[in-house]
Amino acid sequence: MALGRDAGSWASWSALRSWAKVGANQPLLPVVRRAFLAFLLVCLAIVVAQWAITPVVPRDRSWPALLAVAGLAVLAVLLFRRERPTIVRDLFTAVGVGVVIWAVGALPAGGVLFVGTSLRALYGGLPGALLSVGLTLTAMTTGVLTAGGSFSDVQLAQYGPGLLLSSLALRLVLFAVRRYETGTAARFEAVVRSSRDVIVVTDADTAASYLSPAVVAVFRLTTGLPGNRLLDWIVDADRPAAAAWLARLLAEPGAAATTQCRVPIPDDDRPATVEISGQNLLHDPNVRGLLFAVRDVTDRVLLTERLRHQAYHDPLTGLANRALLRERLAGALGATTDVGLLLLDIDSFTVVNDVLGHLAGDELLIQVAGLLQRRLAPDDLLASLGGDEFAVLLVAGRSTAREAERTADDLLAVFDRPIEVAGDLRLVSARVGIAVSDGDADADRLMREADIALRIAKGAGRARRVRYRTELHQHAVDRERLQVDAQGALSRSEFVLHYQPIHTLADGAVRGVEALVRWRHPQRGTVPPDQFIPMAEGSGLIVPLGRWILRQACVSGVAWQRLINQPLQINVNVSVRQFVLGDVVADVLAALEHSGLPPGTLTLEITESVLATEHDAIESQLSTLRRLGVRIALDDFGTGFSSLGHLHRYPIDELKIDKMFVARIGGDDPTCLPVVRAIMAMSHGLQLSTVAEGIENDGQRAELTAMGCEFGQGFGLSRPLEGAAMRAALLRSAVR
The missing domain is CATH 3.20.20.450 (EAL domain)
Structure with a gap:
């Protein structure tokens, strides 16, 4: 749908302007209309009561006054419905006023006269309002004279200026009200147009009735939502979750909920990530729909993902780091007791750094990381723990002692062939420490056991693997003491x-x-x-x-x-x-x-x-x-x-x-x-x-x-x- 050009868009914008709330969650102009309608109906009710008590004309001949009152009530309701007055309605109003004056012979609180002028005063132009005042005064004079009164009883000098001034006063009040609402709507319009959030109003099926202009600047949708439905805009993979979110929103009037999903962007292979905040206003007579604010959070999500990646990955190799390993290890131990952990250390890496330089050392780590990754199953987690140390997390069927040792042998086989570093082939070896959970281990304990096994492997010769056993703990303690003694x-x-x-x-x-x-x-x-x-x-x-x-x-x-x-x-x-x-x-x-x-x-x-x-x-x-x-x-x-x-x-x-x-x-x-x-x-x-x-x-x-x-x-x-x-x-x- 074209935005801001057709009648439907204008109607949507008019509905949007009425959301300028005042008082008890009500737009200002409807409040004035309702109050005025109530005043008119009270005045007409008083006329009926007075007619029943003391009519000027006998009741058997004054029954047309009841029809006139009913007609004036109908005209008041038409006024409430914002139907514009016409010259026919002006004449009918004047006749009704004249009949009431003829039958009742009284002007209770001036209300009947005010009924005659209110239609024009509220929704007619100034000339029409003056014409309505003239017709009403004429009808009033005719009614008084017909009932047997004189010109002195009409009191034109009193009622004429009063009717005229009251009409002008009502016009000024309504002008002020409309100006207030127009200013509020203009401010709201400026906020909506300048906002990067897209405002969408839909029915219960997410068919859009209003779409803010930001949809063009932010999402490049010049022809409206695909299928004119909010759900149709969301990518297929995210639509089931969005439908469930919408169902929760529809379950309770006034409910508010937020979801995150992806939407396609024209001429862009990557969808945008959006955050949609919705509120159920189907029960609100001024909206009768669902209100959504759609915000593009792609940059925020990418930044969050990048920061998370930096926090959980080694910047050199791109592998998981110690923090992610510990998180996955704790999660695996919480979900199952079958967990295996391998720690691998490259021999003489410090010498490589000293001999060939840190760039060559970094290149060696990158090469080793790639070779190790190719030896592992998709579900295995390979992590870089800093320096020359790597870790492998094994779960499910690969976490038994036999499978862990077989995996360690596969990893050590990587170093059977020279690795190209700094343009030359280098012979490198490694050692592996293995720890397998016994059903009662936590992440710290399993890491400690694998580290002990690795230290034992380092003292057992080149290209060795050692699996942790209880008796190795004392061996590790002895090694620490030996290092202190040295x-x-x-x-x-x-x-x-x-x-x-x-x-x-x-x-x-x-x-x-x-x-x-x-x-x-x-x-x-x-x-x-x-x-x-x-x-x-x-x-x-x-x-x-x-x-x-x-x-x-x-x-x-x-x-x-x-x-x-x-x-x-x-x-x-x-x-x-x-x-x-x-x-x-x-x-x-x-x-x-x-x-x-x-x-x-x-x-x-x-x-x-x-x-x-x-x-x-x-x-x-x-x-x-x-x-x-x-x-x-x-x-x-x-x-x-x-x-x-x-x-x-x-x-x-x-x-x-x-x-x-x-x-x-x-x-x-x-x-x-x-x-x-x-x-x-x-x-x-x-x-x-x-x-x-x-x-x-x-x-x-x-x-x-x-x-x-x-x-x-x-x-x-x-x-x-x-x-x-x-x-x-x-x-x-x-x-x-």
């Missing part, structure tokens, strides 16, 4: 050095030793390095511990060189965290000066992660160490982040083949020997010496010797020895 172990002199000989494979002579730190705990005994070294790196203890290892190894090395009277390489492992958090060059200079060890007999073993770093301080420290004459060995080669470009860029003297490759020599893996041969060829091409780690038997030693590997170490050659035992082994080697 902080004071250095000051209590609980660390000792063991040394593993590095042999020349051709003749078995000891060419050097690798210093290996051990922790002799006063209560626990010897603590393996794989248990306390990660703690030391995470807490920063690795810097003072590494400084102590370097000094002790240099002191022992000088003593053994003097003992055998020949050079002996002293190999010391240096963590990337020592380069980042400390000053390795200063520590080396201090150790060399304190011990007197020749710089050329000190070899610092670094992992491939150090080479892959973009940290300027690390590159500078390595270059300075090389200028001092200190040798650099690349430890665990083949399992980390290095590339040929890194080997060429940094001053490397020696490659140490990781024991993972050495252990496969002589086994069933046909790819092992080609890999080792390729490493040997590359080492020889770069003029680097080569050390094979982890030699366990003579077959491996022979195979490596045949490939041209110069040096080796491992349990098949010699286990790590304490200082005194190492001294004796060196003496035996020197004698040989």
